[in-house]
Amino acid sequence: MSNVLVELSNAMVAAAEKAGASTVLVSARRRMSASGIVYAANLILTADHVVEQEEGITVTLSDGSVLGAKLAGRDPGSDLALLRLERPAGKPAEISGEAKIGQLALALGRPSTGGIEASLGVVSAVGGPVRTPRGMLDRYIRTDTTPYPGFSGGPLVDSEGRVIGLNTSGFGYGAALTIPADLAWSVAAQLEKHGSVQRGYLGIRSQSVEISEPAQKVLKREQAAGLVIIGVEDDSPAETGGLMVGDILVGIEKHPIHDHDELFANLAGEAVGKSIAVEILRGGKPETLNIKVGVRA
Amino acid sequence: MNLTSQFESALDDLMTRIRGVLVVVNNKRQGAGAGVLAGDGLVLTNNHVAGDGHALEVTLEDGGPYMAKLVKRNTDADLALLQIAEHGHPAAIFSTREPRPGEMVFAYGHPWGQRNVLTGGVLSAVTTAHTRSGEIPILRSDVQLAPGNSGGPLLNAAGEVLGLNAMIFGGDQSVAIPASIIREFLAEAHKSRPGPTIPGDVM
Numbered sequence: 001m002s003n004v005l006v007e008l009s010n011a012m013v014a015a016a017e018k019a020g021a022s023t024v025l026v027s028a029r030r031r032m033s034a035s036g037i038v039y040a041a042n043l044i045l046t047a048d049h050v051v052e053q054e055e056g057i058t059v060t061l062s063d064g065s066v067l068g069a070k071l072a073g074r075d076p077g078s079d080l081a082l083l084r085l086e087r088p089a090g091k092p093a094e095i096s097g098e099a100k101i102g103q104l105a106l107a108l109g110r111p112s113t114g115g116i117e118a119s120l121g122v123v124s125a126v127g128g129p130v131r132t133p134r135g136m137l138d139r140y141i142r143t144d145t146t147p148y149p150g151f152s153g154g155p156l157v158d159s160e161g162r163v164i165g166l167n168t169s170g171f172g173y174g175a176a177l178t179i180p181a182d183l184a185w186s187v188a189a190q191l192e193k194h195g196s197v198q199r200g201y202l203g204i205r206s207q208s209v210e211i212s213e214p215a216q217k218v219l220k221r222e223q224a225a226g227l228v229i230i231g232v233e234d235d236s237p238a239e240t241g242g243l244m245v246g247d248i249l250v251g252i253e254k255h256p257i258h259d260h261d262e263l264f265a266n267l268a269g270e271a272v273g274k275s276i277a278v279e280i281l282r283g284g285k286p287e288t289l290n291i292k293v294g295v296r297a
Numbered sequence: 298m299n300l301t302s303q304f305e306s307a308l309d310d311l312m313t314r315i316r317g318v319l320v321v322v323n324n325k326r327q328g329a330g331a332g333v334l335a336g337d338g339l340v341l342t343n344n345h346v347a348g349d350g351h352a353l354e355v356t357l358e359d360g361g362p363y364m365a366k367l368v369k370r371n372t373d374a375d376l377a378l379l380q381i382a383e384h385g386h387p388a389a390i391f392s393t394r395e396p397r398p399g400e401m402v403f404a405y406g407h408p409w410g411q412r413n414v415l416t417g418g419v420l421s422a423v424t425t426a427h428t429r430s431g432e433i434p435i436l437r438s439d440v441q442l443a444p445g446n447s448g449g450p451l452l453n454a455a456g457e458v459l460g461l462n463a464m465i466f467g468g469d470q471s472v473a474i475p476a477s478i479i480r481e482f483l484a485e486a487h488k489s490r491p492g493p494t495i496p497g498d499v500m
Contacts, residue, residue: 005307009401009454012419016399106399118399119439120419146439
């Protein structure tokens with residue numbers, strides 16, 4: 001018999017099978033194996049915390065073939081690691097658009113050679129930036145799927161089998177989080193190129209400060225907080241760019257900056273090495289400075 | 298009719314079709330579990346629900362409780378077959394298809410003693426569990442199970458029984474004994490016992 005329930009069920013199976021072909025088993029620690037996503041034919045994206053060794057890493061593909069792999073790069077802050085297969089053999093995963101609250105999602109994993117495993121849920125929340133035990137995560141997705149053992153590094157997929165994000169329980173909090181696919185892919189691109197994610201450096205000390213209502217009128221937007229500069233390091237990008245003690249930093253590249261977390265998030269990745277527009281309030285008046293972001297050692 | 302109403306009405310149909318085959322199995326010493334009608338007055342449940350096999354009672358959707366006699370058990374697969382004197386009720390359909398990870402599943406039972414509760418999820422894995430006499434195949438799902446779900450069916454989207462929920466395996470994980478094992482168990486029961494035939498696939 002066929003009805004909408006059967007059709008939905010078949011669609012879920014098809015999604016699990018499609019994405020399952022790009023979901024691999026990652027053996028890079030002594031305990032429990034974990035999962036990974038085929039990012040490119042020779043590259044596997046997985047969770048950083050499941051990679052506990054650099055030697056003798058193996059990856060089992062969906063067809064059962066076992067390949068040796070080497071660590072190509074890692075970013076503990078976002079709990080992502082990239083592995084390079086000894087030869088190109090993987091089928092790269094397809095990625096989905098932005099996660100929407102309430103959308104159906106399947107968490108997939110390949111914790112054993114017994115086959116793909118799945119858990120159903122919905123996207124419960126989208127948030128960020130958030131501090132992680134070893135850095136910052138710009139954005140995250142939370143779901144009510146079941147994070148089975150060995151699911152870290154595996155994909156969260158939509159009803160079409162496209163990757164919404166990479167699941168990890170490596171941040172603690174007693175729950176699993178999902179790193180949005182576009183963010184995970186951009187980290188992966190940096191790991192492929194540099195082996196690590198470069199963090200931006202301005203050379204300032206700052207603290208959160210309230211922005212008065214008249215100042216908000218001058219800014220022409222509602223923004224209750226910014227960062228007041230309380231120190232500028234000698235010969236730093238901030239000094240070169242003209243930033244001064246007493247300035248209130250309110251935005252970077254048109255993104256309002258309310259606190260340190262947002263500042264860090266906007267200084268990572270693409271911004272490094274580039275000249276960025278830093279919006280400040282100086283003596284109650286808005287100004288924009290162009291500052292070339294340095295690399296944090 | 299929009300998709301969500303179609304979904305609800307399909308779910309309602311599934312409930313209606315399956316309601317008659319779900320029973321309550323009462324074991325005076327150890328409390329209650331669930332079971333499914335397997336035709337000709339046979340009731341399939343978990344071995345741990347049947348307990349020592351004495352003082353068993355089965356309550357159907359539309360009658361009972363009826364006295365039940367334990368006719369067969371498999372302690373490793375946690376299966377038991379009971380016989381009641383009531384005949385002519387519909388029997389559950391045991392799926393003959395390979396279970397597929399990601400497919401929608403529904404557990405039907407009496408969690409925490411609440412009657413006829415349906416909980417949904419997907420099939421998570423087709424795997425194995427260790428028992429005293431070796432490994433047996435099991436189904437894992439992300440459906441929330443509770444005491445009282447034991448012995449109840451894990452259904453697929455078409456309302457066929459994919460497995461029998463057995464909370465006794467796998468700690469806090471939701472585990473079911475697959476239909477393939479149940480079929481073998483029923484076939485053995487049929488061989489070893491004259492009289493009524495084992496139910497076929499047609500309801």
